[in-house]
Amino acid sequence: MIKGGFTLPGESGYEKLTLDLAERWGADVIRDSDGTELSSELLDSRYNIYSTICPVREHNPWINENELTRQQTFLCTSPKTSQGDSLEIRLLDDFFEDQFKINDTPDAMKYWQVYDRTTGNLMPDDSWSFKPDSGVVKIKTKPLRQYTVSFLAWRIWEEISMYNHVTNKWDKEHLMQLNPYRPEALEYLKDWMKRWCEDNPQTNVVRFTSLFYNFVWIWGSSELNRNLFTDWASYDFTVCPEALDDFAKEYGYTLTAENFVRGGRYFATHRIPDKAKTDWMDFIGRFVRSAGRELVDVVHAAGKQAYVFYDDNWVGLEPYNGHFEKFGFDGVVKCVFSGYEVRMCAGVPVKTHEIRFHPYLFPVGLGGAPTFSAGGKPHEDAMAYWINVRRALLREKIERCGLGGYLSLTKDFPEFLETMDNILDEFRIISKLHDKGAPLTLKPRVAILNAWGKLRTWTLSGHFHETPDHLLIHVLESLSGLPFDVDFISFDDIANGVPENIDVIINAGAEGDAWSGGAFWDDIDIVDNLTKWVHEGGVFLGIGEPSAFDDGHKYHRLLRMAHVLGVDIDNGDYARHGRWAFGIAGEPGLIPEGVEILCNHKLILTDGTARVLSAQNGVATITSHEFGKGVGIYCAGFLHTPQSPRLLLNLILFATKESQLPECLTDDALVEAAYYPGLNKLALINNSGLARMASCTVGGIKQSVELTPFELKVLDL
Numbered sequence: 198m199i200k201g202g203f204t205l206p207g208e209s210g211y212e213k214l215t216l217d218l219a220e221r222w223g224a225d226v227i228r229d230s231d232g233t234e235l236s237s238e239l240l241d242s243r244y245n246i247y248s249t250i251c252p253v254r255e256h257n258p259w260i261n262e263n264e265l266t267r268q269q270t271f272l273c274t275s276p277k278t279s280q281g282d283s284l285e286i287r288l289l290d291d292f293f294e295d296q297f298k299i300n301d302t303p304d305a306m307k308y309w310q311v312y313d314r315t316t317g318n319l320m321p322d323d324s325w326s327f328k329p330d331s332g333v334v335k336i337k338t339k340p341l342r343q344y345t346v347s348f349l350a351w352r353i354w355e356e357i358s359m360y361n362h363v364t365n366k367w368d369k370e371h372l373m374q375l376n377p378y379r380p381e382a383l384e385y386l387k388d389w390m391k392r393w394c395e396d397n398p399q400t401n402v403v404r405f406t407s408l409f410y411n412f413v414w415i416w417g418s419s420e421l422n423r424n425l426f427t428d429w430a431s432y433d434f435t436v437c438p439e440a441l442d443d444f445a446k447e448y449g450y451t452l453t454a455e456n457f458v459r460g461g462r463y464f465a466t467h468r469i470p471d472k473a474k475t476d477w478m479d480f481i482g483r484f485v486r487s488a489g490r491e492l493v494d495v496v497h498a499a500g501k502q503a504y505v506f507y508d509d510n511w512v513g514l515e516p517y518n519g520h521f522e523k524f525g526f527d528g529v530v531k532c533v534f535s536g537y538e539v540r541m542c543a544g545v546p547v548k549t550h551e552i553r554f555h556p557y558l559f560p561v562g563l564g565g566a567p568t569f570s571a572g573g574k575p576h577e578d579a580m581a582y583w584i585n586v587r588r589a590l591l592r593e594k595i596e597r598c599g600l601g602g603y604l605s606l607t608k609d610f611p612e613f614l615e616t617m618d619n620i621l622d623e624f625r626i627i628s629k630l631h632d633k634g635a636p637l638t639l640k641p642r643v644a645i646l647n648a649w650g651k652l653r654t655w656t657l658s659g660h661f662h663e664t665p666d667h668l669l670i671h672v673l674e675s676l677s678g679l680p681f682d683v684d685f686i687s688f689d690d691i692a693n694g695v696p697e698n699i700d701v702i703i704n705a706g707a708e709g710d711a712w713s714g715g716a717f718w719d720d721i722d723i724v725d726n727l728t729k730w731v732h733e734g735g736v737f738l739g740i741g742e743p744s745a746f747d748d749g750h751k752y753h754r755l756l757r758m759a760h761v762l763g764v765d766i767d768n769g770d771y772a773r774h775g776r777w778a779f780g781i782a783g784e785p786g787l788i789p790e791g792v793e794i795l796c797n798h799k800l801i802l803t804d805g806t807a808r809v810l811s812a813q814n815g816v817a818t819i820t821s822h823e824f825g826k827g828v829g830i831y832c833a834g835f836l837h838t839p840q841s842p843r844l845l846l847n848l849i850l851f852a853t854k855e856s857q858l859p860e861c862l863t864d865d866a867l868v869e870a871a872y873y874p875g876l877n878k879l880a881l882i883n884n885s886g887l888a889r890m891a892s893c894t895v896g897g898i899k900q901s902v903e904l905t906p907f908e909l910k911v912l913d914l
Contacts, residue, residue, distance in 0.1 A: 558602025588678025650687025795834025
C-alpha cells in the first residue's frame, strides 16, 4: 500500500482507535474536527497536525462585550394580507428564533423597508412604525393588499455550528460570529490569531474553515419548512450598516434591502446578476482578501502553513476571480460529493489540493438519513460518492484526501473501514498517475457559456444534491470525467468575438436563468458573434432552453440561436400553427443504452432542415442542424447517470465530425479510460456494479480488458 497524502480526524478518548486507523490507512496527518479535540498523546505523536479554526467563531465573551460586532443579514417577512386600514407584522414569526435577533439600532433602521407587494410600491417611512417591545411593525394599509417588511437582523448562532449542534444534539453554548468589517473586530481577530499560533506549537497547518462570511442559510420557524433559503454562492450574510455606508461613498449609489431580499425571493446565484450584486461582490471581495491576507501573514510568521477549507464561510474566496493568489494560502481543502467538485478544487492556484470524502463521520447525513447510526450503510454511501469522484480524479491531479467528523463512530461499521481501504488505495494510485504529466485529451476544446463565466468554474451554487433541478449541474458532472479541456466563459468574453481556441460552446439552462443567459441574449453583438463563429465552423450545443429570451415579441423566435439550432420553443404563440413532419435520422451508437432523454413538449422545428436524431411521442429530443461550416446541436434535456457522460461525449464528437471512436476511449459507455503519455499507462474504471469487458485502442494497439464491478485497472503499455 502506498502511504501518505491522507488526513485522518482524531478524537480525544479514542487515541488507540485513531493511531490504529492512522497506521492502517497510511495517514501522515491527524486533524481535529468541529466538536472534537486532540489529546496530548495525539498532538505529540509522529504525525503532522492540522488544526481547524473558524476565525469568526468561538469568540462569544468578546462579542458579548462588543455587540455591534455581531454579523447581520437582511430578512424579509412573508407577505401578509391586510384586513382593514392597518396591519401588524411580527418580524421574527417566520424565522428560527435561535438564529436571529432584530437589529433596531438607528444605523440599521435607515435600511429597513416596507413594501405594498400587491402594487410593488415602497411604503413611505411615515406609513409604518416599529414596536421594539413586541418586535412588531404596524403599517397603515389598504384592505386586502399584501405587505412585507425587510429589516436587518443580528445572526446570533453561527450556521455551521448551529447545524452541527442540532444534528448531533450537542448541549453546548450557541456560538456567534464576529464581523471583521468592524475595525475593532479585525484588530481583535489579528491579536487572537497571534496568541492562537503561540498556544498551539504542535500545529503544522492552520486549516481555516474558510474565513469570514458563511453562505446564506436562513432557517424557518416551522420544522415543516426549516430551510427557508440557502445558496452557497450568496453574499447575503456580508451586510452591515458600516459596509453599506462605505459602499455608497465609493460607488456613488446606495444599496437597499430590496437589492438583497428581492421581495422575499432573495438573490440566488441562479438568477442573472445585476450591477448592484456584482458591485457588492467586488466591494466585499476586496475587503475579504485584504483582511484574510493579514491573518495568513500571521500564520506564516509563526512558521506554519495556511490551508483554507473551501466550503462554509468561503464568501469572497472565489478561486477563479483572478485574485485568489493574493491570500497567500498554501493549500485548499474541498469536501466532495461529485466529480465537478474535484475539478473545481484541482484548478485552484495553490500548491496543495486536498479533497474531503463523504460521508462525513456524523450519525446522520445532510439529508437527515442515518449514516453512522442504526440503519445506516456508510460503506455504500462512501462507494457511491467515490464512483462519482473517481472519474474526475483521472482527469486532474489532487495531492491529498481526508475524512472529517467523529472517528469513534466508525468502530461499529467494519464494512466502512474495508471500503475506505480500497478507496484510499485507488486514490493514491490515481494521484501518482499524474506525476509525469496530464492525461491525453481530445482535440475539441469545450467552453461553458453562462452569465457568471470563469467565476463559477466547475460549480453552480452548491453541492449536486442541492441543485438537481438545474440542467447545467448534470452537464458539469458528466463532463468532469471526459477527456476534454474545458473553459468557462461569460457573455462579456464573447462580446468582441469568440476566443480562437474554442471549438464547442455549451449553453445549458432554463429561460431567464444565469446558466442560459436571459437578457444577455438581447445583445445583438452576442448573437452576431456566435452566429458568425458557428458559420465559420464552430459547434453550438444547446441543452434545455439555450439562448431563450422573452422579449415581448420584439424578436421572431424565443431561442435567439434558433436559426443556428433549427429548433425553437413554443410558449403558446404557435398553438394554432402547423408542425413540421420529420423522420428519425438514426446515428448508430450515438445514444448509449439506458440513457434517459428528457422531452420538452414545447419544442418545434423552425423550417424542417434540422436532422432529428431522437424523438419521443412525436417530439424531437436531439437534433443536428448544419449551419455554414459549423453545426448547431440541440438536446431537450440532460440527466446525469452512469451512461450519460458517453452521450455528451458522443454529441461533441458527432458535431465535430469525428467518424471513428478516437483512441483512448472504450467501446463501453460504463467503462472510462485515461491514457498518461508520460508514464505510458492506461487507467480504466468500471462505473457499474456488474463485470464488464471493454476494448480501448492506444497507439494503434487494441487493449481488451475485463473488469470486476467498480474496478480500477491500470495497464503498463
